[in-house]
Amino acid sequence: MxxxxxxxxxxxxxxxxxxxxxxxxxxxxxxxxxxxxxxxxxxxxxxxxxxxxxxxxxxxxxxxxxxxxxxxxxxxxxxxxxxxxxxxxxxxxxxxxxxxxxxxxxxxxxxxxxxxxxxxxxxxxxxxxxxxxxxxxxxxxxxxxxxxxxxxxxxxxxxxxxxxxxxxxxxxxxSGRCLLSNYFVGRDANKGDCAQSCRWKYHLVEEKRPGEYYPVEENDQGTFIMxxxxxxxxxxxxxxxxxxxxxxxxxxxxxxxxxxxxxxxxxxxxxxxxxxxxxxxxxxxxxxxxxxxxxxxxxxxxxxxxxxxxxxQRYESSSYLRSYDFMGVVREYDNSKREAVVEVRNKIFKGDELEFIVPGQKTFTVNASYLLDEEGAEIDSAPHPKQLIRIPLKIEVPAGSLLRRQKEN
Missing domain, CATH: 3.20.20.70 (Aldolase class I)
Structure with a gap:
């Protein structure tokens, strides 16, 4: 087939x-x-x-x-x-x-x-x-x-x-045929400029009672009805x-x-x-x-x-659920040193438990027992976006693989 x-x-x-x-x-x-x-x-x-x-x-x-x-x-x-x-x-x-x-x-x-x-x-x-x-x-x-x-x-x-x-x-x-964004802020969803007005928090107010807000659901903080x-x-x-x-x-x-x-x-x-x-x-x-x-x-x-x-629908909030941070991109793998060269996207610390996302494979976790900067000097953290660092990695991975780290509770 x-x-x-x-x-x-x-x-x-x-x-x-x-x-x-x-x-x-x-x-x-x-x-x-x-x-x-x-x-x-x-x-x-x-x-x-x-x-x-x-x-x-x-x-x-x-x-x-x-x-x-x-x-x-x-x-x-x-x-x-x-x-x-x-x-x-x-x-x-x-x-x-x-x-x-x-x-x-x-x-x-x-x-x-x-x-x-x-x-x-x-x-x-x-x-x-x-x-x-x-x-x-x-x-x-x-x-x-x-x-x-x-x-x-x-x-x-x-x-x-x-x-x-x-x-x-x-x-x-x-199918995306929406006028809310256009009506509220003049941004036309049908021209690619949607403000996602449906994700905003709304209250109900009666015309002759300005300032008196009524919950649409049983929630006095408003509701995300759309x-x-x-x-x-x-x-x-x-x-x-x-x-x-x-x-x-x-x-x-x-x-x-x-x-x-x-x-x-x-x-x-x-x-x-x-x-x-x-x-x-x-x-x-x-x-x-x-x-x-x-x-x-x-x-x-x-x-x-x-x-x-x-x-x-989710009526309580329009926020995203985020349990992991995206940390970096593998730019190359050094077989001789068994290290991954990583372009940093979020601050990485020595000792971090980093999860590798590799094409066609299940993810796996590696401890960053040391970090090296571009000159080969050991560092405790890599704070700068786009910074290139080396991380120990026994498993060879292709360029383009990604790293993430679980958020703390």
Whole structure:
């Protein structure tokens, strides 16, 4: 059978390379215009060229978002932007607006097009419509249950590939079609500049009683009535593969490289484990536990088993759960000295218990019994971001491996 694609977010060139090194089959990223993540680093043309070359050298793919919903003013800039895109060796464009779709198909008829989740694809008729227009893939809305997904797959009969989100942040609004941010602070979510107003704390106030705040829930400090939990379908991998999805997508272009490495590494190993022995597959608890070590909100299965109701929200707080700190990146391994050369991201102390995240492997812990600076002098701590240090490590690890440290209670 065709192996399902693992698709990872790439909010920057470093995140693109990290996702690919840790096992993504493809990544999706945004250029400087017409994407929906204005807060991400996004890519210059030069960075896109480098990222695409890096991916293609490893037989991986790069998809670029062109999924903004443009007004006339933005639309006028589209022809020039398409001219820039033509020069790139992209594998697909992700589009939501019919006008943008038509322009791309006219100017780049050979370009593969994926229809964004922003287009609210929740039924088989919509999927067939886009297939008739020439779309090669539909990114299904998060608001679909497994039974609905099965029906769409059955009705489309392989005419179009289907992609589905399996991990990451959930949006309170239908497939991201939200006006809250625009209303409150003038930042348009449909142009990539969402302020995440749904994560704020709210009170109820009656018009004629200003200053008298009423809790919406039984909590006199207010309530996070629109704060969605994070999606986690790692345990559903066997069914997600068996029902015929083409791509399993991870959300998080604005997340850290620690997030990208951990989530991609976990899903990569679970997917590969399933293909090796489908009949006896059982999700490894150690791998599932990895997804609790990244910064995340409480997890939910989203709409996969039907409408989630109250359990899909977290009413007490919008804060992230963070039990580990991202400490550094391995830049090289010195076999002769059995040391890892590490680029520091957070202050490392001599004696720290450091957990190594290595592509395709389970994590392991090493005691930093000594630290050496670039001159080879022993130091008690490495406080400076981007500082290069040496840490004793008996196990050889590839460049790009990451380090983290458990937070103290």
């Amino acid at each position: 065709n192996k399902v694609e693992l698709l990872a977010p790439a909010g920057s060139l470093e995140k693109l390379k990290t996702a690919i090194l840790f096992g993504a089959d493809a990544v999706y990223c945004g250029g400087l215009n017409f994407g929906l993540r204005a807060g991400a680093d996004n890519f210059t043309v030069e960075e896109l060229e480098e990222g695409i070359e890096f991916a293609h050298q490893r037989n991986k793919k790069v998809y670029m978002t062109l999924n903004m919903i443009p007004h006339n003013k933005e639309l006028a800039q589209l022809p020039e932007y398409i001219d820039q895109i033509k020069k790139l060796n992209l594998d697909a464009l992700i589009i939501s607006d019919p006008g943008v779709f038509a322009a791309v198909k006219k100017e780049m008829p050979e370009m593969e097009v994926h229809i964004s989740t922003q287009a609210n694809n929740v039924n088989w008729a919509s999927a067939l419509f886009w297939a008739d227009q020439g779309a090669e893939r539909i990114i299904l809305a998060r608001e679909l249950s497994r039974e609905e997904i099965k029906e769409i797959i059955a009705k489309t009969k392989g005419r179009v590939e289907l992609e589905y989100f399996v991990h990451g942040a959930m949006c309170i609004s239908y 704060n969605s939990r994070d999606l986690n379908l790692a345990e559903e991998i066997p069914e997600l593969i068996d029902i015929g999805l083409s791509s399993l997508k991870i959300e998080g272009r604005m997340k850290s490289i620690h997030y990208a490495a951990t989530v991609v590494n976990t899903y990569r190993q679970l997917i590969d484990q399933y293909y090796r022995d489908p009949e006896n597959f059982k999700a490894d608890p150690e791998l599932l536990a990895e997804l609790r070590k990244i910064s995340h909100r409480d997890y939910t299965k989203g709409f996969y088993y039907g409408k989630p109701g109250a359990e899909g």
